Amino acid sequence: MVMKKNPSTGRKKTATTKIQTKSHLQVTFSKRRSGIFNKASELCTLCGVEVAMIVFSPGNKVFSFGHPKVETILDRFLSAPGSKKHQLLEAHRSIYNIHELNVHLTEILNQVEAEKKHGDLLEEMRRLNQREHWWEAPIRELGLHELEQLRASMEELKKNIIAVILNGGGKVDDEFLESKAAAFIIPNGHNLLY
Amino acid sequence: MVMKKNPSTGRKKTATTKIQTKSHLQVTFSKRRSGIFNKASELCTLCGVEVAMIVFSPGNKVFSFGHPKVETILDRFLSAPGSKKHQLLEAHRSIYNIHELNVHLTEILNQVEAEKKHGDLLEEMRRLNQREHWWEAPIRELGLHELEQLRASMEELKKNIIAVILNGGGKVDDEFLESKAAAFIIPNGHNLLY
DNA sequence: TGTCCTATCATTAGGCG
DNA sequence: ACGCCTAATGATAGGAC
Secondary structure (H helix, E strand, O other), X not given: OOOOOOOOOXXXXXXXXXXXXXXXXXXXXXXXHHXXXXXXXXXXXXXXXXXXXXXXXXXXXXXXXXEOOHHHHHHHHHHOOOOOHHHXXXXXXXXXXXXXXXXXXXXXXXXXXXXXXXXXXXXXXXXXXXXXXXXXOOHHHOOHXXXXXXXXXXXXXXXXXXXXXXXXXXXXXXXXXXXXXXXXXXXXXXXXXX | OOOOOOOOOOOOOOOOOOOOOHHHHHHHHHHHHHHHHHHHHHHHHHHOOEEEEXXXXXXXXXXXXXXXXXXXXXXXXXXXXXXOHHHHHXXXXXXXXXXXXXXXXXXXXXXXXXXXXXXXXXXHHHHHHHHOOOOOOOHHXXXXXXXXXXXXXXXXXXXHHHHHHXXXXXXXXXXXXXXXXXXXXXXXXXXXXX
């Protein structure tokens, strides 16, 4: 026998419009949300399918359900072929592009470094040559003095070249030159670069 | 009065395990899926919240529901602070990083180009100088003939320098030199570079 | 797969703690 | 916010189209 303890209780019809009473809305939201999540879970176990669900509450909190995992489903969904969904996945791929770009950039930067060193070396030669403006005057007019200056410049240039190559730009004295004499053949200034 | 047209019809209890009959499973999936989507839609209108849902069917098809849009919700969800969810958003941001990197790369490449041109110029000077090995022999021993050779080399070097600077590497004849004489002071070989 | 139908079953509105 | 209770409403299994 059924006892009607409280005739006023029980389910009532619900409107299809937004609930206005804030507290009422909160309660309804909680109940229905858990209900839907349960139904989603049932769908998973009953049909063996994958489901993801994301809900933002009226209080702007995030509720999510996912089987097996929300992220997994989202990955599958975003990687599915079609329209704008691809762009996030593309972005994901671009991480690797960035890595490649960085590697490329490093290579390029090394190249720049090398080119700069090379350029500096040659620039120094040119500067040393031009410092005395020896080539601006017709060569046939060079006197012994000028030639002597030129020779001295060349000696300095050689030392500087050695400094750049062996020493990274440090000072080069005769002792240092002697210590490296075995590696670079510099008997009387010949065969320094070749 | 209610007529019972078919007493065998009507709802029956359902197990909580996976449905084995494939066709049965398909039907149940369809019905329940649309049911859940309806409930989600109701939740949206009733509580004014945002909902996204993704379901993979037994036949591996994708069904999705979202209010206002699936992508919108996913964006909000992925940008929500917390754990791994960030990584996709980070990836999204990295698109802009890639753009910046590309700009940077272009700058660097231009720099490399400039350095290379500079280097080539100086390299050419060096090669022209060394071609005759004029500086390997003690300068004081240079004869008139060698000096003449040196002078000729310098002339060629100057032309090549002008070619690189003005012409991008093309050939330089006297006519061309004359056409550029106003810009570069080359009365008798003086003040070419400075 | 979707829709309509019907007879159930499951959900949940409303109230209370 | 959560759980329990009750009763009415809503959802859906099963069948047929």
